[in-house]
Amino acid sequence: MQLPEGIIAVVKQDCPTCVLVDPVLKEIEAQGLPVTVYVQDEPDFPSVARVVDDRALEHSFRLDIETVPTLIRVTDGREEARAIGWARAEWQALTGLVTLGAALPEQRPGCGSKSVEPGIAERLALRYGDVVMPARRLDVPPLEDDVEFCFERGWSDGLPLVPPTEERVYRMLQGTTHKPDEVLGLAPPNHAECTVAKVAINAVMAGCKPEYLPVVIAAVEAALDPAFCLHGLLATTWFSGPMVVVNGPVRGAIGMNWRGNVLGQGNRANLTIGRALQLVVRNVGGGRPQEADQSTFGTPAKLGFCFAEDEATPWTTLGEDRGVPRERSAVTVFSADGPIGVADQKSRTPEPLVDSLAGTLRAINHYRLANAADVVIVVGPEHGRVFDEAGWSKADVAGALHAATRIDGHDLGMGTDKDAPSARPQGAGTLPKFREGGIHLVRAGGDAGMFSAIIPGWLMKGSLGTDPVTREVST
Amino acid sequence: MTTTLLDPTGELAPLERQPIAKPATLDGLTVGLLDISKARGDVFLDRLDALLSARGVRVRRYKKPTFTRPAPIPLIQQIAAEVDVVVEALAD
Numbered sequence: 001m002q003l004p005e006g007i008i009a010v011v012k013q014d015c016p017t018c019v020l021v022d023p024v025l026k027e028i029e030a031q032g033l034p035v036t037v038y039v040q041d042e043p044d045f046p047s048v049a050r051v052v053d054d055r056a057l058e059h060s061f062r063l064d065i066e067t068v069p070t071l072i073r074v075t076d077g078r079e080e081a082r083a084i085g086w087a088r089a090e091w092q093a094l095t096g097l098v099t100l101g102a103a104l105p106e107q108r109p110g111c112g113s114k115s116v117e118p119g120i121a122e123r124l125a126l127r128y129g130d131v132v133m134p135a136r137r138l139d140v141p142p143l144e145d146d147v148e149f150c151f152e153r154g155w156s157d158g159l160p161l162v163p164p165t166e167e168r169v170y171r172m173l174q175g176t177t178h179k180p181d182e183v184l185g186l187a188p189p190n191h192a193e194c195t196v197a198k199v200a201i202n203a204v205m206a207g208c209k210p211e212y213l214p215v216v217i218a219a220v221e222a223a224l225d226p227a228f229c230l231h232g233l234l235a236t237t238w239f240s241g242p243m244v245v246v247n248g249p250v251r252g253a254i255g256m257n258w259r260g261n262v263l264g265q266g267n268r269a270n271l272t273i274g275r276a277l278q279l280v281v282r283n284v285g286g287g288r289p290q291e292a293d294q295s296t297f298g299t300p301a302k303l304g305f306c307f308a309e310d311e312a313t314p315w316t317t318l319g320e321d322r323g324v325p326r327e328r329s330a331v332t333v334f335s336a337d338g339p340i341g342v343a344d345q346k347s348r349t350p351e352p353l354v355d356s357l358a359g360t361l362r363a364i365n366h367y368r369l370a371n372a373a374d375v376v377i378v379v380g381p382e383h384g385r386v387f388d389e390a391g392w393s394k395a396d397v398a399g400a401l402h403a404a405t406r407i408d409g410h411d412l413g414m415g416t417d418k419d420a421p422s423a424r425p426q427g428a429g430t431l432p433k434f435r436e437g438g439i440h441l442v443r444a445g446g447d448a449g450m451f452s453a454i455i456p457g458w459l460m461k462g463s464l465g466t467d468p469v470t471r472e473v474s475t
Numbered sequence: 476m477t478t479t480l481l482d483p484t485g486e487l488a489p490l491e492r493q494p495i496a497k498p499a500t501l502d503g504l505t506v507g508l509l510d511i512s513k514a515r516g517d518v519f520l521d522r523l524d525a526l527l528s529a530r531g532v533r534v535r536r537y538k539k540p541t542f543t544r545p546a547p548i549p550l551i552q553q554i555a556a557e558v559d560v561v562v563e564a565l566a567d
Contacts (some may be wrong), residue, residue, distance in 0.1 A: 006476065105514060133481060135481040135482050135483075135486075136481070136482035136486055136490055137479050137480070137481060137482070138480050138481075138482060138490065139477050139478070139479050139480075140477065140478040140479075141477075141478060142477060146478050146480070147478070150480075153492075155483055155484070163478065164480050164481045164483055165478060165479065165480060165481070166479060169481050187485060190485055190487055192484075192485025192486070192487055193485070194485075197481075198483065198485070201481050201482070201483040202483050205483060279483070283483040283484045283485070284485045285485065286484070286485055286487065296528070361517055445488070
């Protein structure tokens with residue numbers, strides 16, 4: 001933008017300080033300095049000769065004006081000095097006119113520029129800024145409802161979506177320093193390039209705030225890691241979908257829930273982050289139920305499953321265990337079915353509590369299936385207290401659970417006639433129910449209730465299927 | 476004012492929605508004939524009915540109360556539940 005030589009002022013009539021300084025601008029002009037006034041509302045308002053109608057706010061945007069009046073001195077086409085609001089000494093120094101504005105008070109603050117009003121800044125950035133938005137544009141026909149339009153296009157998981165307008169997506173992208181065209185990976189099943197912009201669009205639709213976007217991006221990166229095997233997890237006939245567990249300062253910063261009803265409804269960050277990941281799978285990857293998603297039953301958790309860990313316990317956090325220090329934030333993705341509740345309101349020492357948990361653990365998937373799915377056990381505060389008071393670490397509890405979940409006989413498979421109870425070899429020794437490292441312990445939940453939640457994952461694990469994947473959350 | 480949305484998909488399919496694939500044959504299918512209540516639409520549909528029936532195709536007839544409004548939801552649902560293919564007579 002070519003800047004006019006001399007003095008530039010950006011004003012609006014709606015601002016009392018701008019009205020106050022109008023005679024001063026006239027005074028500068030009378031002293032022989034060239035003055036150009038950009039006016040944001042009423043073009044007839046300024047008294048100087050050279051007025052530029054900036055109701056479109058393009059000049060205000062390009063000059064990066066946050067407050068009016070702003071006074072700028074331009075020499076040889078370059079900005080040399082700038083004064084914000086009315087400050088007599090500053091204006092005198094900027095113009096070199098030592099008696100300027102003698103009749104006015106010494107100082108008056110300015111008002112907000114119209115170019116930075118909520119909703120306006122995004123529109124101006126899209127219109128005049130160098131915004132690259134690598135996504136096709138679709139016009140909603142006049143008179144058609146935009147939410148219904150999103151349903152009609154097949155973008156929805158069955159619940160209403162926030163229509164992804166350019167302004168909303170631009171605002172969402174302000175939540176990250178990643179460039180919109182950065183590719184995070186290939187989204188299965190169609191192996192489409194998953195860009196930051198596509199993640200942002202789906203995050204808008206899911207109902208995320210911009211400050212959630214770094215968590216969503218980390219979750220998508222983790223889910224697209226080949227070790228997580230998102231393609232298989234999507235395609236399986238089993239129940240599971242991706243579950244996101246969040247650690248570190250970001251939990252509190254974006255208001256996530258790790259207390260009461262932690263696995264349920266009611267917290268925007270928990271619900272929309274999990275949903276955004278699943279909308280990426282649906283829309284970017286093209287993974288839809290009864291198509292590539294062949295799940296027999298699915299689970300309500302496939303709408304989106306995300307929660308934060310309670311880190312105010314003596315245990316190490318999940319993030320720490322997986323290599324991200326607790327002063328930094330991390331997401332870990334697991335395959336997950338719905339939660340199974342375990343009640344034990346009697347145990348006051350670790351051993352019987354381990355026995356209670358182990359009893360339910362031995363039955364997951366099938367009571368005779370050894371080498372079953374990995375599990376995440378969400379240990380509630382009242383169960384956690386039993387372990388904490390006895391000084392049991394997370395590793396102590398996991399070790400005791402592995403020992404207590406060995407099952408009789410061979411790896412029997414699931415329920416064929418050959419494996420009927422009468423055909424089972426007796427005294428053939430025991431097998432581990434879970435692979436080594438297959439029991440993951442996380443702390444969360446409401447203060448009251450001597451319960452824990454067992455969340456089994458996909459039957460296929462390790463090199464044949466999925467492994468949990470952790471990613472640090474970066475801005 | 477027109478709202479512009481950004482495409483959330485992997486952009487592997489054309490922007491315009493594609494019509495569903497047409498059946499290769501009408502054998503074993505049920506064809507619905509929808510009269511939208513425009514003049515002489517019934518003449519066209521009666522002829523289609525005769526031709527399809529002569530070929531052994533099952534035909535069901537439906538009628539919109541008026542061509543000036545979209546079909547009532549119960550009628551749309553009934554047609555969707557009962558037939559595989561619909562022919563709609565649009566013109567006068």
